Amino acid sequence: MAEGFIGVMDSGVGGISVLRELVRELPHEDFRFFGDSANAPYGEKTDAQVRALTEAIVERFVSDGAKAVVIACNTATSVAAAGLRDRYDLPIVGVEPALKPACEALPGGRILVMATPVTLRLEKFQQLEQAYDQACDIAAVPCVGLASRIERGNLDAPDLHELLESLVGEYAGTVDGVVLGCTHYPFVRRQIAAVLGDVRFFDGAAGTARQTRRLLAAAGALREKGEGSVQLASSIDTPEEAALYQRFFAGEL
Numbered sequence: 001m002a003e004g005f006i007g008v009m010d011s012g013v014g015g016i017s018v019l020r021e022l023v024r025e026l027p028h029e030d031f032r033f034f035g036d037s038a039n040a041p042y043g044e045k046t047d048a049q050v051r052a053l054t055e056a057i058v059e060r061f062v063s064d065g066a067k068a069v070v071i072a073c074n075t076a077t078s079v080a081a082a083g084l085r086d087r088y089d090l091p092i093v094g095v096e097p098a099l100k101p102a103c104e105a106l107p108g109g110r111i112l113v114m115a116t117p118v119t120l121r122l123e124k125f126q127q128l129e130q131a132y133d134q135a136c137d138i139a140a141v142p143c144v145g146l147a148s149r150i151e152r153g154n155l156d157a158p159d160l161h162e163l164l165e166s167l168v169g170e171y172a173g174t175v176d177g178v179v180l181g182c183t184h185y186p187f188v189r190r191q192i193a194a195v196l197g198d199v200r201f202f203d204g205a206a207g208t209a210r211q212t213r214r215l216l217a218a219a220g221a222l223r224e225k226g227e228g229s230v231q232l233a234s235s236i237d238t239p240e241e242a243a244l245y246q247r248f249f250a251g252e253l
């Protein structure tokens with residue numbers, strides 16, 4: 001059962017922020033990452049479109065012999081994770097905005113949740129927000145255009161700074177914590193801090209990696225020795241895209 005790879009998917013490069021934590025937490029495992037950059041952004045599509053795209057990728061992982069799947073995308077998790085768990089008999093791990101750790105770390109604080117329009121609209125987030133709205137003061141901002149812009153790299157360019165200004169500039173100096181509720185956003189943590197000032201960031205990557213370890217161990221599928229491996233693939237199959245994925249994985253962006 002420890003045979004097989006762990007399939008990790010996202011709408012694009014964002015899931016690489018989760019993959020980096022997974023590799024740190026589970027160094028003996030084989031990972032295959034698939035980013036659906038040709039169809040990004042998922043967070044501005046209909047639920048039915050996101051569901052169909054996510055299901056097709058997970059189905060391919062399963063038929064290729066995955067022993068577990070990580071949906072490294074808040075949007076796809078909100079839309080499709082529950083149905084996929086009913087369908088397949090293997091660990092399927094998702095991500096959700098890290099509102100719980102943020103409210104626990106900053107009780108009574110002002111918390112900004114940045115995520116895609118789909119993630120914020122769906123019931124999963126609505127319930128999470130309701131559960132914590134007594135514990136802290138939450139503002140949720142649908143960040144239209146941000147994931148697509150991150151897909152293009154060149155993260156210190158002025159247009160990205162302007163986009164962040166237009167999305168969250170009005171909160172500058174007024175928030176204590178920022179929940180990065182889309183797996184693309186950890187790649188622009190520094191750029192967000194340049195707009196908002198001194199804030200604490202929270203994302204779901206490390207928690208997702210720990211949950212993956214727990215589920216693999218419970219299934220008797222954890223590999224505890226040997227050398228692991230990582231394969232990166234994108235639905236945009238060009239050398240330029242492959243190089244961009246490598247740079248995100250290497251932490252060079």
Ligand code: DGL
Pocket residue numbers: 010011012014015040041042043044072073074075076116119147181182183184
């Ligand atoms: N990375 C994805 C997430 O965590 C979505 C980005 C997109 O809109 O495609 O929500």
